[in-house]
Amino acid sequence: MATHWEEVQKKLDSIHEKQLFRETKVYQGIDFCSNDYMGLATNPRMLEFFQTKKEVYPFGSTASRLVRGNRMSMDKFESEFAHFVEGEAALLVSTGFTANFGLIDSIAAPDCFVFSDRLNHASILDGIRISGAQKKYYNHLDLNHLRTLLEKANIDDPGYKKKRIVVTETLFSMDGDSPDLKTLLELKREFGFVLVLDEAHAFGIYGSSGKGLVFRDLTLSEIKSIDYRVYTLGKSLGLEGGIIVTKKIGRDHLVNVMRSFIFSTAPLPMISELASFALSFLGTMDKERADLLSLANGLKNSLKQNGFSITETTSHIVPLLLETEKEALFYANGLQEKGLDVRAIRPPTVPTPRLRISLNAKLKLNDIQTLVEELVRVREKWNSR
Numbered sequence: 001m002a003t004h005w006e007e008v009q010k011k012l013d014s015i016h017e018k019q020l021f022r023e024t025k026v027y028q029g030i031d032f033c034s035n036d037y038m039g040l041a042t043n044p045r046m047l048e049f050f051q052t053k054k055e056v057y058p059f060g061s062t063a064s065r066l067v068r069g070n071r072m073s074m075d076k077f078e079s080e081f082a083h084f085v086e087g088e089a090a091l092l093v094s095t096g097f098t099a100n101f102g103l104i105d106s107i108a109a110p111d112c113f114v115f116s117d118r119l120n121h122a123s124i125l126d127g128i129r130i131s132g133a134q135k136k137y138y139n140h141l142d143l144n145h146l147r148t149l150l151e152k153a154n155i156d157d158p159g160y161k162k163k164r165i166v167v168t169e170t171l172f173s174m175d176g177d178s179p180d181l182k183t184l185l186e187l188k189r190e191f192g193f194v195l196v197l198d199e200a201h202a203f204g205i206y207g208s209s210g211k212g213l214v215f216r217d218l219t220l221s222e223i224k225s226i227d228y229r230v231y232t233l234g235k236s237l238g239l240e241g242g243i244i245v246t247k248k249i250g251r252d253h254l255v256n257v258m259r260s261f262i263f264s265t266a267p268l269p270m271i272s273e274l275a276s277f278a279l280s281f282l283g284t285m286d287k288e289r290a291d292l293l294s295l296a297n298g299l300k301n302s303l304k305q306n307g308f309s310i311t312e313t314t315s316h317i318v319p320l321l322l323e324t325e326k327e328a329l330f331y332a333n334g335l336q337e338k339g340l341d342v343r344a345i346r347p348p349t350v351p352t353p354r355l356r357i358s359l360n361a362k363l364k365l366n367d368i369q370t371l372v373e374e375l376v377r378v379r380e381k382w383n384s385r
């Protein structure tokens, strides 16, 4: 029988053979791949604020939030965040992954149906799995398919008592596209399911003051009817953490049952301090938001004009589709050699290989031009191998 380490080696060999081997590398070059969409991770105002803040000490929160890990700044940030996105209450946790995973596990159970977009993030899919709920995956963004599954779930079970939960990202990070939120809310009114929306990649950029896609596409009363909204601090806020916006009783419930909240060290105090500060000026960054979206449109047009194939993106995330894993790696390496930090994204993260180009507010028009020129050069090299 193979030993554990022989099995591990075999798995790695197979990953290598399929061109799917990954390794951690220290970043270099112009950022075309992070989720620091508003450039706050290196914002000078944030640095100045941090340097004057004594409250970041003790550095560690030293325990879970239910023991000694909670700080005034965490309660304060939760109230400010809930207020910013017009929710009743919010719960801060250590990551967006923890938020989705713990939330779904807390509200779903084996007697529930959870309807999920097939391409939802791993944290959502894992939460569904661990909850033991009955999974129903609908085709990506296909709300007609969702409707069919909702109708069928009723018909299949005449003594129907089960809870139905629908969960989707509002902006898909690997495709840059979004569901039709109006139609989703119509379905919610018709079928009465619990709705979970993950605004991870939309918050900070879309909607008035960057409050998220729901603020661009829905009325306030529709927004208030969404049961749970999940956000991460790791993207537009340039930090780390997750935050769930819900009703006050929804928060109380999670505080009492959500295992990834209860049994984990609270976020670092500096996170909530910095997050509050970031939130105090995020709303004023309209020019940065407008410039970012205009750069994204320019990039999409330029890629299309140069014959590249991209997804049906409607956002600042511009995934460039390639045929094979080898080709995606060749492109990414070629760009990285020229100081452009673009990464290849491969299965199982996505069904088909691609370069996930994500733009941020620090980029300038000439960065985009350089990127397209280098892409054209890398393609020539690939074609002449």
Ligand SMILES: Cc1ncc(COP(=O)(O)O)c(C=O)c1O
Binding pocket: 095, 096, 097, 098, 100, 121, 123, 169, 173, 198, 200, 201, 232, 233, 234, 240, 241, 242
């Ligand atoms: C849609 C979505 N939700 C949640 C997460 C997890 O957030 P975090 O990185 O804060 O753990 C991600 C991470 O990429 C994501 O893409």
